[in-house]
Each structure stands twice: as C-alpha cells, then as structure tokens.
Amino acid sequence: MKQQLTHLDDQGNAQMVDVSDKAVTVREAVAEGGITMQPETLKMIVEGGHAKGDVLAVARIAGIQAAKRTSDLIxxxxxxxxxxxxxxxxxxxxxxxxxxxxxxKLAAQTGVEMEALTAVSVACLTVYDMCKAVDKGMVISSIQLREKKGGRSGHWQAE
Known part of the structure; x- marks a missing residue:
C-alpha cells in the first residue's frame, strides 16, 4: 500500500489532519541536533564568560518555550x-x-514529534543568536527525530 501525505487532501490542498477518531494515548518523542563552533566560543560558553549570561540556560528555556508554541510556528x-x-x-x-x-510527552490523539524537533531547532538558534557577535561561522546540523512512542504507528527509533 502506497503511503500518502496526510496534510494534503485528494485535490492536493493543504489541510489539518482530523484526529478526532484517534485514541488518546501517551505519546513521547525525542529529537536531537547540534551546533558546532570555534573552540574559543565553546570555551567561553562552558566557562560562563559570555557577556549575555548563561548561554546554555537561556537556550534550554527557549527550547522549552518553542515546544509549547509549535502550533503557532508550524x-x-x-x-x-x-x-x-x-x-x-x-x-x-x-x-x-x-x-x-x-x-x-503528552496524552493526546496526535504525536509530539514536531514539538521535540522545534525545541531542538530553537535551542540551537538561541545558542547561535547569543554567540554570533564572536562567531558568525557556527553551523547548526543534524536535527532529527531519534525516537517516537505511542499512537497507531507505535514505537519507532532511528537507526
């Protein structure tokens, strides 16, 4: 059976998927990614020498906030x-x-993968934003879903 894109109707128009017939189940997702930088930039972050404050703490809060606002962004x-x-x-x-x-994690009728991916993306972007004055060459990469649990499709894990 051929898989179809769920966000397109039969005419190819964008649509929000109707999840009203799905069961409420516990759903979980893990995503990961990274940001590479100059060694001096990372040293400054780790040693707490950044003038804007604790880069990792701010990025953590930004990622959590982004997960909560995913439906506003996507x-x-x-x-x-x-x-x-x-x-x-x-x-x-x-x-x-x-x-x-x-x-x-949540108990719902739809998955939480996009929230995990958005959290990683915004956390990486926050590190970039806070450090761009000293390192414009940072590279955000490898943002991906690592694992999802729950729902009709069950458990999936990246290789």
Whole structure:
C-alpha cells in the first residue's frame, strides 16, 4: 500500500489532519541536533564568560518555550497540552560543539514529534543568536527525530 501525505487532501490542498477518531494515548518523542563552533566560543560558553549570561540556560528555556508554541510556528500542527518537555544541552570540547536533545510527552490523539524537533531547532538558534557577535561561522546540523512512542504507528527509533 502506497503511503500518502496526510496534510494534503485528494485535490492536493493543504489541510489539518482530523484526529478526532484517534485514541488518546501517551505519546513521547525525542529529537536531537547540534551546533558546532570555534573552540574559543565553546570555551567561553562552558566557562560562563559570555557577556549575555548563561548561554546554555537561556537556550534550554527557549527550547522549552518553542515546544509549547509549535502550533503557532508550524501552520498545520495541532495545539497540544504538553505534560513534559525537557531540553538538554551538552558541550563536547573534542568536537567543539553543543549536542541538543529534547524530550516531549503528552496524552493526546496526535504525536509530539514536531514539538521535540522545534525545541531542538530553537535551542540551537538561541545558542547561535547569543554567540554570533564572536562567531558568525557556527553551523547548526543534524536535527532529527531519534525516537517516537505511542499512537497507531507505535514505537519507532532511528537507526
């Protein structure tokens, strides 16, 4: 059976998916991504020497806030009542990067993947915004869904 895009009707028009017939189940998603920078920039972040304050703390809050506002940013996403959002930012001195992981959870009729992906994206963008004055060459990369649980399609995990 051929898979079809759920956000398009039979005529190819954009539509919000009707989830009213779906069961309310616990749904979880984990997404990750990263931002690579100059070693001096990462050192400044880790040592707390940034004039704008704690870069990782601000990025964490921004990611959590972004997850909560996903339906305002992605036009066809359903507004969701998230029960849990966590955003972890882990500096890696060897690769001169910060690895960002977001976890989102709720009990609902639709998944929470977009919220986790949005949290990672905005956390990375916040690191970039706070550090761009000293390092315009930072690279945000590898934003991806790592795992999802719940709903009709069940458990999925990236290879």
């Amino acid at each position: 036009p066809l996403c359903h507004p969701l009542m998230l029960s849990k959002v966590s955003v972890d930012l882990v500096p890696d001195l060897d690769s001169s990067s910060v690895r960002v992981t977001a976890y989102c």
